[in-house]
Amino acid sequence: MRYIPNSPDERADMLHQIGVASTEKLFDSIPESLRLRNRLNVPAAMSELELLKWFERLGARNQAAQRTGFLGGGAYSHYTPTIVDHLISRSEFFTAYTPYQPEISQGTLQAIFEFQTLVCQLTGMDMANASMYDGSTAMAEAVLMAERVTRRSKIIVSSAVHPQYLEVAHTYVQHAGIHLQRAEFDPASGQTPESAFDAIDDQTAAIVVQSPNFFGCIEDVAALAEKAHSAGALLIVTVTEAMSFGLLKSPGACGADIVVAEGQSFGVPLSYGGPYVGLFATRDKYARQMPGRLVGEAYDKNGRRGFVLTLATREQHIRREKATSNICTNEGLIALVATIYLETMGRRGIQEVAQQCAQKAHYAAREIGKVAGYSLPYSGPFFNEFVVRAPAPASQLLDQLARGQGIDGGIALSRFDSNRTNDFLVCVTELNTREQIDALVRGLNH
């Protein structure tokens, strides 16, 4: 096996040196009856050439990866500068472990410190952690944190939060004594009005909203913050399309207490749903209730600046069952992707991409709105995703569009709610050219 340096002869020699009679004897502490007598029923080793051909052949069966898309719904196609993949492919980054030995991990630690800073700047919050698994688990952890901060057990969640995020939250809280209650979005505006949260009371730990929400509509986060705070509850804001930070008022500036987001938009390949990266930010005063790793500034005895993992007394390896979370491995390398992406695009690049997303999406919405039989059901403002109501079942229509024209026109909402047969969600980014948008409109007109 070419990944194992010691040759069979060397291994025999080593066995001899340590006084073990045979390879089989290395496993003497495993009861004989438990040791496998037969070889594993997995295929024989493949060569590099065969392996690549095998995967290429399977990849060719993913026709959906090969065409123009208007798919969003929690995962977005954006342009990634070439240097991002180049830099994360450096051995020093991708083959390193969690930075437990700071003297020889300063590259990773400084990058995380920059990541934490960037997340604070985008979200408008005081502090951010070193990443969570993804947006959905970050939101679930935010719910658990709100319970710890307030010692209250009721959480009211907007029904316009990504349905899979809601499912994950339900899984996480099912044994935590937390009750999740729904606040219905308004079918006219597509937003969740402040009045939807009227069930808020002195037992409510937090209000949870997504903005832009699952249907693309921008929520009135400032009004919801006021609503939450008036009852002594926290406001948790979830963002799935992180590019919106480039254009929309930050949740922090609107009064949010915890902001979580999916960071996939920042240079991370779609890769069929992962690995992505969860962003998690909050106010300084809640630092000790924060889940996940934190990197902080530190100095050596000569006064040289460096960075270390800090406030570890919150974490599982110290606090065990009393930890703020069970998370250990997070999404380090994907956080690095986001860091390199954000620094390369920079202040002006993020603004430009966000502008182009909004401009192109609004162009697409205007044009689709002109097609006979199609309408845009929601009046609320949107960033780069919007719902279209079709004159016929959307899933069939989208299927025809894909097979006939090679266009992935959007996501049929019937996938998430069987009553919504004719609605679909369209996402437009800087990658979609006017030509592609016009082709989508023509396809719908067909």
Add this chain to the structure above:
Amino acid sequence: MITKVTTHISPNEQLIFERSQSGRTGFSLPPLDVDETSLSDMIPREFQRDDDLAGMPEVTEVDVVRHFTRISTWNYSIDQGLYPLGSCTMKYNSRLNEKVARIANFANLHPLASEAESQGALQVIYELQQHLAEITGLPGISLQPAAGAHGEMTGIMIIRAFIDARDGKEASSKRRTMLIPDSAHGTNPASAHLSGFTVKTIRSTADGLTDLEHLRELCAHGDVAGLMLTNPNTLGLFEKNIQEICRIVHEAGGLVYMDGANMNALVGVARPGDMGVDVIHLNLHKTFSTPHGGGGPGSGPCCCTEELEPFLPLPRIVRIDGPGDDGNATYKLHYDNPKSIGRVKAFLGNYGMMLRALAYILTHGYDGLREATEAAVLNARYIAAGLLSDYEKPFDGPPMHEVVFTDKRQSRKGVHTLDIAKRLIDYGFHPMTIYFPLIVSGAMLIEPTESVGRQELDQFIDAMRSIAKEAVANPELVLNAPHSTRIGRLDEAAAARKPVLRWKPMEAAAGNVTS
């Protein structure tokens, strides 16, 4: 001003925010090709960002490349050499696997694309599940969990759901104890807590194994839902009584969860399913070589018995035999199972890690998988034998893929595990896992993996023995290590007292930056 403070090739590199210069740009995009609308016609002013993203960096592409290249040189990595972190399995990360994960037809596939047109991607998941089922002897698999601790949480929630269904809510509510050995990883109790269990700790024997008497005693109370056991345990010892342990727990009405962090000692040699284990998580980023990336991403598949399979997270991937449109079997996502614990993550899991792990398995084949296990155990035994003369080995039992030593002999001279670890850096090695497991005072847990050759093992042993001599002859040398790095030991206590967790413009203005 540049002050070259060490011999390191790039000692000085500021934070990117300190490098930023207004007007520098690192991006290029095509011009907008649709008719521009005024921003306020699209989005009301009160919803628009009003801080102009102040503080975000403005740098060029060259700045970014140099910045990350320079700071990267401050990291140790597997590609530099032995990375002997115990229970972390830092093995070689094949470039071929990286190439596979970057194949455009996988990398560009949207997770909500139609199933009919994502068949290749679904087949990858299905085949990886089949292989992991064979390797563990446990047929029910979910690849949804994103890391080991996430897989643990999934496994423990499955136990909870199973017992709730078996006993009914009332009886089940009296069964809320999760047993965890004192040598366990901290994620175990944290995951048990998330699933609503109270943790009771089982003692280890003087041999470093689970204390059967204590286990029996704890199981006699009738409130045990399960046991979380790492095998080989975190002392590197195989729990030779594993069948008896499973029997005791099962007879008490509980289930056995195995933490699969140490599967690199077992692949192709023995299977948890054959031992009586009910559910296990694997770490694709350990045993199956997906890169650890400086702290992730991981992937923590949950594998269980047929009996527990209905409780796995949704959706499941099912294979439908018979030719599909293109003459192949078809794969579908299956959402309908009321017993499921629910979804633990959006979409289908850390898919890119699944591609890499499948590539690892197929590259090794049945022979290579076993060969890797044998080589990993042999390497650990070789280190164990090599260090015996100079370091205290607290347990006599033969180690599997990792071995624990302590600083007992060195601490008499005031040299402790932390100092030995830091001195190892000067010899060109990443330190081992230190002060874990918690039950061993001054623990040094060493796991070489199969990815190192004999010469390097000898160098490591020589370095450790040399440090043992230094600890006697010149303890100051060890106490002040490392001497070869860009920065020395950092004041972690001060960092935690007054945490600075982000850069702020004011600090730079106050001249609080050391170069």
